[in-house]
Amino acid sequence: MQKKWLARLYKNRQLVILVLLCLVFAVLLPRKFLTIGNFRNILYAISLQGIMICGATFPVLLAGIDRTVSGSAALAGAVCCTTIVSHGFSTGGTLLGVLLGIGVGLLSGVFHGLVLSRFNIPAFLLTLATSEILYGLVQTVTGNQLINVMNAKLFNLVGSSRILGVPVPVYILLACFLFTYVMLNHTVYGRHLYCVGGNREAAKLSGINVRKIIIVAYIVSGVMGALSGLVLSSMNQQASASQAKGYENDVLAAIVVGGVSLRGGAGTIQGAMFGALLIGILTNGLQLLGVASVYHDLIKGLIIIAAVAVDMYSSHKMSGLKRGSALRRMFRRHRHESQLKAGA
C-alpha cells in the first residue's frame, strides 16, 4: 500500500497538474494571470468547445466517437441565422431559428445513433463522412456567404452580454456541464452508459437496452454540438460556411487528454473539462507571456505529453502492476541476459 497522502494526491492528480500550471504562470505573470478578468477570459475562450465536450464525451464513453460536433454546430448556426434573416430579425423568427438549429443537431444525433447502434461500423469513419455531409449542407444553406444577424438583438444577447460580470456563454457551459455531470453520475442512464461502454455483451445480458443508450448518447452529442453552434453564431452575430471547422479535433483532444478512454467505459466529464482547461490555460498563459503564436503548438504539444506522462506514470505506480519504467526494464533486461548467460 502506498502512503495515504500520495494516494490522495494521485486521486486528484489532474487538479494538481492544473494548479501547478497556474502557479507557474502566476509567477511568470505577476498581477496579470491570477485575476478575475483573466479567468473570465479563459472560461469565455473555452466555452464553445466546452459545450461540445459535454456532448461529445457521451459517445467516447461508449467506445464510439462523434466527429460531427463541429458539423452540427455549423449547420445549426447556419440554419438558425438564415431563418432569423428570412423572418426579418423578429423575435418569432429568432425562436424558430433556435428551435430549428437544435432540431438539426437532434436529427444528426438520431441518424448517427440509429446507424451506429444497428450496424457494426467504425464510428470514426462514419462521422468523418457525415461531417462532410453536414458541411456540404452548411454550404448549401449559406450559399457560401456570410449570414449576418447583427440586427437580431435578442439572439445576439447570448453571445455579447454578461450576467454578474460573467459572459452568458460561460453560464451555458456551466449548465451543460452540470447536465452532463448529473446524467453521468446520478441517473440510471449514466450507469447504463458506463456498463455498455465497459462491456456491451454483459450490459445486454443485464437487460440494458443497448440501442437506446447508444442512440441517446449521439443525440446528446448532436444537440450539444448544435447548441454550441448557436452560441457561436450569437457571439459572432453571423453564420459562415466554414465556422467551427476543425473544432472536433480540439474537442476530442481535450476529452482524451482528460483521461476518457477511447476504448470506452472509463473517464469522467470532470476529466474532459480538465483537458479543456489545461489547453485553455496554456493558450492563455502563452499569449499573455507574449510567446509568438508560431511556438504555441510546439509548447502545447510538449506540455500535454508531459502532463499525460505524469498521469500515466502515477496510475501505473499506484496499480502496482509494473515496477519501474519500461526504459529501465529495457536496459535491465540487458544486464540479466548477460547474468543468465554467465549462470548457464
Place this chain on the structure above:
Amino acid sequence: MRQETLRRFISFGLLVLLLLVFGLTSSKFFTPANIYNMLRECSLVGILAIGVTLIIITGGNDLSVGALMGLNCIVIAHFLHYFPGMGLAPILLIAFATAMLGGAFNGFCVSILRIPDFIATLSTKFVFVGLMYVFAIHDRYGGLTTESIKDPVIKWFGGKIGSGPLDGLYYCTIAFFALAAVAQFVLKRTRLGTSLYAIGANRNSAEISGISFVRTKFAAFLISGFCTFVAALFFIGKTRTAEAGGGVGYEFRAISATVIGGCAFSGGRGDIVGTVIGVLFMRVLENGILKFGFPTETQQLLTGVVIVLMLIFDAFYNEFMTERSRRRGAMAREMAVIK
C-alpha cells in the same frame, strides 16, 4: 479466412463499380493522363497510409504522419535556402534523420512513457507543426514565406516516366506500389509482421509469449517515420516548395483509407492490400465526383453520402455473410446426422 477473402473481393468490387460509373459517364475519365494523375495524387496518401496501417494493426493510431511529412519537407527547404552550398545529399540525410527521430519520439511516448497512441501522436502532431514554424523560411519582416525550389533532383521526384509503355506514370506511384509490396511482405512473412498483429490483437498475450511491446511499437513507429520521409520527397517534388503547416490533414485521409481497407482500430486486423484498395477508392471517388461539375457543396455532400452508403453496405454484407455461414454450418451438420 474465406470470409475475409470474400470481403476483400467485395471492397474491390465496389472500387470497380465506382470506376465503371465514372468511366461510362465521362470520356475523359479513362484517359492515361487522368489515370496516371489519379494514381499520382493517391500515392502520397498511400505511402503515409502504409505506415499508418502497421500502427493501426498494433492497435494504435498515428495522427502525426501528416505533420511529420510536412516537417521533413520544411527541413529540406530550410537547408536548401539557408545553406545553399551544402549539396542535396547531406540535406536529404538530415531530413531522413528528422523522420526517423520523429518516429522514434512517437515510439518513445507510446511505449516508454506509456501514453495512449491517440493522445501521444496528437501531441506530437502539435510538436511537429510547431517545429515546422521554427524551420520555415522567414521573410525580412519575421513572417513566414515560401519559395520555389530549383534543385533538379527535387524536380525529378515530382516527375514521371518520359517514354516506354508506362509513359506518363509518376515516380511516386512506383514508389507507392513498391513500398506497399515490401510492407505486405513484412506483415505476412516476417516475425515483425506477426508481432505487429499479436501486439494489436492481444497485447498481454503477446507479451506473455515473449514479444516485446516496446520494441514492436518502436519498430512500427520507425517504419511510419520512414514512410513520412519517402512521402515527403514526393510531396516536395510535387509542390517544389514547403510551407509551414503543409501536410497537416493528410493523416485523416491516410487513416480513412486504412479503415475503409479493413483495418480495425481495435487492432490485429487488416493488411496493406486492403489499404491500397481503400486509398484507390477514396481517390477515385474524389476525382470522379469532380468531373461531374457539381457545385462545390454538392461535391462534398456526395463524397460523404457515398462513403456512408459504402460503410452501411459493408456492415450489411458482413451480417449477411455471418448469417449465411451459420446456415451453411447447420446444413452441413444435418447432412452429417443423416449419414
Place this chain on the structure above:
Amino acid sequence: EKNPYTDELRIAWIPTAATEANCTAWGNGIQREAAFWADVAIDVYDGEKNADKQVTLMNDCIAQEYDGIIIQTYNKATLTPAIEDAEAAGIPVVCINMASEAVCHGLVSMTDYEAGAVIANEIATALNGEGNVVVIQATPGAARGINLEAGFQDALANYPGIVILEEQAADWNMEKANTTMANFLTSYPDQIDAVFAHNDQMAEGAGMACQAAGVKDIIIWGANGETKALEYIEQGIITGTVYTDCYDQGATALRLLMMYIGSDIDISDWSKTPVIKMPPITVTKDNVHTITEDMRW
C-alpha cells in the same frame, strides 16, 4: 483553338476556400461575366485552405482538359509547378489575388501590400505619429497575411513614434481574434491605441472583445470590406477597412481569360505575368455610404 463567342467552354475556378465570403464574391463576379458569353460553364473547386489541395485540383483539371483555369493561389510558390504544367498543356491560367512564381496568362491582383501601407498611414495619422499598436495576424505563412504585414511594417518605418507592442496569429478566425484581443487587453492594460487585424473577421472579433471589456477609443482596422465590417464601421465598433471589389475582380479575371482563349497569343517567351491591379479603397465612417448595397458581399 476554340472560339469563346460560339463554342462550349469549361472553366475551372479554384479559390483557396470556397467557403470564404470573398471567394464566393469572386465566384459570383466570374459567373456574372460568364453570363455575357455564349456557353461557358464554371466549375468551382474548393481549395480547402490548403495549398497542396489546390495542386491536386489543378492536376485533376489538367487531366480532364479544362479550357481555362482561374485560381486564387494560397501562396506564391506551391502552385508554381502546377501552373507551369497547365500552361504547358495549353490551358491558360489567370490568377486572382496572388501572383505565382510561374509565368501565366495574367494576374488580377487585390492590393495586399498597398492595403497594409494604407492602413499603417491611416493609423499613424489618427495617432499623430505616437502610440502603441497590436497586430492580429493571419495564419502564419498565408500569402495575404505576409503581404499585408510587409506593407504595414514598411509604412510604419516612417513613423518612429508608433510601437508594435505584440503580434499574435488568430488564423483568420473571429472567435480566436476575440480571445486574442481580450488577452492583449489583459497584457497591456490602457496601453493599446490601435489594432490592425489581417482581415475583417478578426477585426470584428477584436471589436467585440473591446466592447465586452468596456474599452472605447481603440482604433481597429481590418481588411477586405465584407458587409458586416462595413456595418460595424457604421456602428462605430471598428474604425476602418480596405474594401475590395471582388465582383469586379472576378469579372475581370474571366474577361481576361476569354480574351486569351480567343486569341493565339503564345506566352512561352514571356518573362513576367501581366498584372491588372485594383486600387485600394479605404473605408471609414466618413465614406462607408459610398459602398452601395450592390457592391457589398
Place this chain on the structure above:
Amino acid sequence: MIVEMKGIEKVFSHVHALKGVDFSVRRGEVHALLGENGAGKSTLIKVLTGVYPKDGGEIVFDGKPVEIESRDDAFKLGIAVIFQEFSLIPTLSVTQNILLGKEKQKFGVLRKKAMRKEVAELIERFDFPLNPDDIIETLSVAQKQMVEILKALSTNARLIVMDEPTASLSAKESEMLYRIIAQLRDRGVSIIYISHRLEEVFALSDRITVLRDGHLVGVIEHDDIVPDKVVNMMIGKELSDATASRNLSVSSARTVLEVKNLSSLGKYENVSFEVKAGEVVVLTGLVGSGRTEVLRSIFSADRYDSGEILFEGKKLPKSTAKVIDRGFGLIPEDRRTQGFVPLLSVEKNVASTNYDTLSKHGFVLRRRERELGQRAVKIVDLRPANPAVPVGNLSGGNQQKAVLAKWLTRDLKVILVDEPTVGIDIGAKDEIYNFIEGLAKEGVAVLLVSSDIAEVLRVAHRIIVMKEGRIIHEFHEGVATQADILLAASGIRAERKEA
C-alpha cells in the same frame, strides 16, 4: 530442485496477494498447487513466469538465484505456461499462435511451410481436432484450450506450468492431457499443476502445495495425499458429502417455464422441456451440444427460428429487459466477456440489474445503491468484502460470486445458470450450490447447464441430456449414476425423449 521460491511477496493496490510464500518443485515431478479462489495460485505462477514483478523474496532456478523480470527471462530458463486466462491472439492462425515469439525464420523471412508442418505434427501427436490454419477466433473454447496446451508443449520446456488446463475440456480430451502429462514427467519435465478438479489432482500429482489467503499452508508428499485432509487444509472446514449418484424425482409443483419445439437453425432443434417451481433441471451433454444457445434464446439474448417459450402459461416476450422484468436471471457461461463490466465496481455491477428498484424518475438513489452493494457483498461472502473494488481485479471465483450477486439481489422466478463453477475452487463451488439449492427451496425454477457430472449429480432434480443440438435423453425418476449420464451424453445409450 528445479525451482525454489523463497518468501515471495506480492502486493496489489487492494490486496496483499502473496505473503512470504515458499514453494519448490523437484525435477520430473507433477506438483499440484491447490487453494481456494483468490488464494494466490495464479499470482504465484505469474511471479514465477515474469508476468508480475515480485515485491519481495527470491527465486532459485537450477541452483542459481535468478531475477525473472519478463516472460522472456522465464522462457530462456525453460519455463512454459498454460495460463488460466487465454493468452492466444484471436486474429492469428493456430500455427502462428503456437509458434508465437519463436517463429522459424531464414534470412529474416518466416519459413511458413516448415512452421505449418511442425504444428501439424504436434497436433497429430496429441490427436486434437485442430487445423493448423484455423484462425483462433473461429474456434470453440475447448479448441482454444487445446491450442494453449500445444503452445506450452511446443517449447520443450523443463518446467511447465498449467493453470486450470482442463477447465473447459471434455472428459476425453482431459484424458489425453493426463497421458501427455505422464509422458512429460517420464522425460524428466517438471510440471506445476493448478486445478479445482480434485480427483484429477489426486490422480496426477506427486506432491501438493496448498495456499490459503496468500499464505503457504503446507506441502503434502505423495504418500500422504488423503483427499479429506487436503480439502481441510484448503478451506479449513468440512464439506457436505459429494455424491456419486442421485435420487431424482418429478415435482408436482406448477410449471413455470415451458419450452416447446424450440429450434434455431444450426444451433439446436426441436427442444422441448419444462421447469417447475422449486425444481433444478440440469441440461448436460458434451461441450458444444447447444445448451448455451438454448439458454440464451430463452433469455432473448439470441434469436430463435421457431417454437415457443411459455412462462406461467403465457408467451414470454422477446426482449431481454422484459424477460428480466418477469423475474428471470442469467448467469452466463463466460463471465469475463458476458458477466460483468471489469472496470466498474462490484457495487455498480450488482446495481446494473437492479435500477428498477434503485431509482426514482430515472435518478439513481445513491444511498440505496450503496446499501445494495454492501448487502450483495455479504450475501455472496465476497473477498475482499469491499463493494468499491473493480470486478476485473477480483479472482475468478469472486468474479463469479459478483455475477451471482447481480441476480440474487432481485426477486427471481426463474434463473438460468450456465457452467457456474468453471474454474472455481471447491469451497466456493459448495457455496454456489447452496445458493442454487436455496433458490429452489424458495420456489425459483432453476435451469442449469453443466458439463461437470459431479456437479450435475449434486444439484439436479431432473437431468436432460443434449447432443448435437437435440435432446437425446431425460432422467426424470429413480437413481441416476455417473455412468448413466456419461453413457447418455456420449450417445451410447441414446433414446429419444417421449414427446
